[in-house]
Amino acid sequence: MKLRIVTDQHLIREIINGDEIAFRHLVEEYSKQVFHICYAIVHNQDDADDLSQDVFIEVFRSISRFRSDARLSTWIYRIAVNKSLNFLRKRKRQSWIQSFGDLISFQQTEEERTTENLSKNELRALRLHEAIDSLPENQRSAFLLHKLNDLSQPEIAEIIGTTVKGVESLIHRAKINLQKKIITYYKNDEW
């Protein structure tokens, strides 16, 4: 396949006109970043893969409504963040129902079942994900976009809909909260 260097506007026009090569180009261009955004938020490769598909399907279906005053990348990343956060909210509701069921039937909770057979490294990754998940949504998104996706503060500000100063403050607070959590795990011998 011949790859072309194209502008966002040109790419959008081609996709709206039904050009499959243009859409493939868009997927290839942004798949890595979109996957990493989803993975950073949901911490599971299969879920991140499914979410990446959902993101590009949404992009394909609504690209005609894209306003050209924003950057295409920012718009796609915003869809990825929203889809991942919605997925987490849904999973939280389901796990609440599940844990309520476990409580009634006196079974082990999901966490007890998961942590029992983990290696030290896996347990540390789980603790880190717990610490990240405990951050408020805005702090979590800003921190992960900065740390895992290497996005600039103005880009993050555009994605989560705040100011650059706001992003700076969110990242700072996220770091302090994360640090507090990890040191607590370390002090309680849970690390």
Add this chain to the structure above:
Amino acid sequence: MVTAGFLNSYCQRNKQSKMDCNKFQARIIFLHDEELTENEKKEMMEHMKGCADCTMAFAALSEALSILAQEKEILPNPYLFSKIKTRLNSASPDKRPTKTVFARLQPTIFILLLIISVYTGTSLGHSFSKQIEIQSYTDEIALYINEMQTEPLENFLLEQ
């Protein structure tokens, strides 16, 4: 023998070092991310040299952040585009709204069913308790009739 002066100075030193540790542990992540001034960095490195606990805390935090760095290496599915294409070809867009409407109505239907079942249960319970009352009343009457020496009908015929 431990003197009061020694204890006092020991506590003072301990208190001082505890404060330093708190200050250190509040800024580990910024040391790791190299977001401190040269002076602050030097001060923290000095503290780490004499404090095993803070060195271990720094190691724990560095380890946590390295897990995040490793996650950057995970790559998306190489067949992502094919999967998207398959889903786009097979999905019917008009299916979605029906599902959403049903999903929205689900809690309402659940609450309605709950109210109906509670109401039915309560009314069934009421009618059952009334039946018991009527039953016990008729039992009482039957008892009186059985306990009579002569039947009222016999008395009536005799009188005539």
